[in-house]
Amino acid sequence: MSELPQERRLVSAVPGPKSEELLARMRATVAGGISVTLPVFVTRAGGGVVEDVDGNRLIDFGSGIAVTSVGNSAPAVVRRATEQLADFTHTCVMITPYEEYVEVAERLAELTPGDHPKKSALFNSGAEAVENAVKIARAYTKRPAVVVFEHGYHGRTNLTMALTAKNMPYKDGFGPFAPEVYRVPLAYGYRWLTGPEHAAEEAAAAAIDVITKQIGADHVAAIVIEPIAGEGGFIEPAKGFLPRIARFARDNGIVFVADEIQTGFCRTGQWFACEDEGIVPDLITTAKGIAGGLPLAAVTGRAEIMDAAHAGGLGGTYGGNPVACAAALGAIETMKELDLPAKARRIGEIMTPRLRAMQEKFPVIGEVRGRGAMIAVELVEPGTKEPNPAVTSAVAKACHAAGLIVLTCGTYGNVLRFLPPLVIGEDLLNEGLDIVEEAFAGL
Numbered sequence: 262m263s264e265l266p267q268e269r270r271l272v273s274a275v276p277g278p279k280s281e282e283l284l285a286r287m288r289a290t291v292a293g294g295i296s297v298t299l300p301v302f303v304t305r306a307g308g309g310v311v312e313d314v315d316g317n318r319l320i321d322f323g324s325g326i327a328v329t330s331v332g333n334s335a336p337a338v339v340r341r342a343t344e345q346l347a348d349f350t351h352t353c354v355m356i357t358p359y360e361e362y363v364e365v366a367e368r369l370a371e372l373t374p375g376d377h378p379k380k381s382a383l384f385n386s387g388a389e390a391v392e393n394a395v396k397i398a399r400a401y402t403k404r405p406a407v408v409v410f411e412h413g414y415h416g417r418t419n420l421t422m423a424l425t426a427k428n429m430p431y432k433d434g435f436g437p438f439a440p441e442v443y444r445v446p447l448a449y450g451y452r453w454l455t456g457p458e459h460a461a462e463e464a465a466a467a468a469i470d471v472i473t474k475q476i477g478a479d480h481v482a483a484i485v486i487e488p489i490a491g492e493g494g495f496i497e498p499a500k501g502f503l504p505r506i507a508r509f510a511r512d513n514g515i516v517f518v519a520d521e522i523q524t525g526f527c528r529t530g531q532w533f534a535c536e537d538e539g540i541v542p543d544l545i546t547t548a549k550g551i552a553g554g555l556p557l558a559a560v561t562g563r564a565e566i567m568d569a570a571h572a573g574g575l576g577g578t579y580g581g582n583p584v585a586c587a588a589a590l591g592a593i594e595t596m597k598e599l600d601l602p603a604k605a606r607r608i609g610e611i612m613t614p615r616l617r618a619m620q621e622k623f624p625v626i627g628e629v630r631g632r633g634a635m636i637a638v639e640l641v642e643p644g645t646k647e648p649n650p651a652v653t654s655a656v657a658k659a660c661h662a663a664g665l666i667v668l669t670c671g672t673y674g675n676v677l678r679f680l681p682p683l684v685i686g687e688d689l690l691n692e693g694l695d696i697v698e699e700a701f702a703g704l
């Protein structure tokens with residue numbers, strides 16, 4: 262592990278004077294559309310700690326949005342990426358390929374759900390992977406339509422903005438959006454009107470009704486879904502919903518695409534969140550945790566579907582860059598060696614009961630949910646389910662001031678989400694939870 266001491270240390274306000282100075286420079290020269298959750302400027306990070314220019318050490322419950330699951334600068338990532346940097350940095354796989362790209366595709370074929378023949382294509386970002394999954398599904402089915410879900414998040418490019426549910430901040434003013442995208446209900450148990458026990462069956466029926474009656478199932482190329490909605494609020498669809506949708510897709514020749522960009526690579530306590538209900542997606546998109554912080558993304562799936570796009574139809578200058586591929590091989594090696602699925606489950610076992618105990622004490626906590634190290638609390642007006650974004654940002658701010666990096670999310674901006682690096686020490690994890698508890702107590 263990194264030599265960075267694994268302890269919280271506050272030596273100035275958060276942000277401190279040097280960060281404030283850098284923030285002023287940033288405001289002067291960086292586009293205003295790039296927002297900042299917590300303006301401390303980072304100099305080092307590793308394990309469960311982020312160190313800033315003022316010398317503060319913060320506990321990391323964000324992992325740069327579920328990216329550094331293996332920890333920042335994980336030794337195997339650094340070693341493999343460094344060796345690769347010295348050997349060569351780029352040739353473009355479409356010009357003269359290299360083994361690292363092939364090896365990443367081999368690992369993806371082994372690790373993703375299902376034992377059918379699989380192939381992969383590599384890209385730079387999650388959004389690019391999702392776009393390519395849609396291209397591949399359209400080429401395979403020769404159909405135009407794409408079905409997505411309420412609360413879904415799939416990226417910020419033109420097609421993925423259309424796939425994403427939430428207007429502000431992701432879409433507002435950025436249209437017109439790509440056509441042939443249809444949104445259907447998600448089994449959001451906590452907010453399902455007839456109660457969580459009915460959510461799976463009723464939401465699946467409603468979704469299938471829209472597909473068959475409004476779109477026509479034989480016009481649908483792909484159904485794209487996050488097994489746990491990430492940006493939308495860490496919404497785990499009620500059990501039984503995903504299998505119903507997957508079965509409907511299979512019965513109607515629709516490509517079932519699992520967007521595991523946030524949930525994948527050990528985050529939820531399994532290699533992929535689909536495994537929880539035994540779902541075998543036709544295509545799976547991955548990014549974020551895949552390469553320990555370097556930009557890499559993938560579409561992996563059934564060989565016959567992946568081969569539907571003609572030669573030259575997929576790719577890009579940098580997709581599957583050799584340094585990013587080497588980093589991914591280091592990250593995957595680390596996940597196996599340290600058994601990070603088990604670490605993620607352990608994190609959930611520590612966090613969930615503590616957050617449930619807070620829910621007993623603080624009536625603004627409406628629900629505690631999530632799996633493994635993808636855990637959230639949804640905040641409401643006490644005694645109701647009315648979303649409470651004001652309290653959500655107040656708690657997040659209090660945590661930041663105390664040296665804990667936490668993120669918010671949710672269609673209603675009322676979800677506090679926890680995504681610690683899977684290698685975080687249990688002492689730091691508990692200290693972070695103490696800070697969360699103090700933040701609620703101080704409301």
Ligand SMILES: *Cc1c(COP(=O)(O)O)cnc(C)c1O
Nearest residue numbers: 386387388414415416491522523
């Ligand atoms: C983050 C995310 C994306 C977009 O990934 P980028 O790398 O930011 O383009 C797509 N889908 C899901 C589920 C995500 O969490």
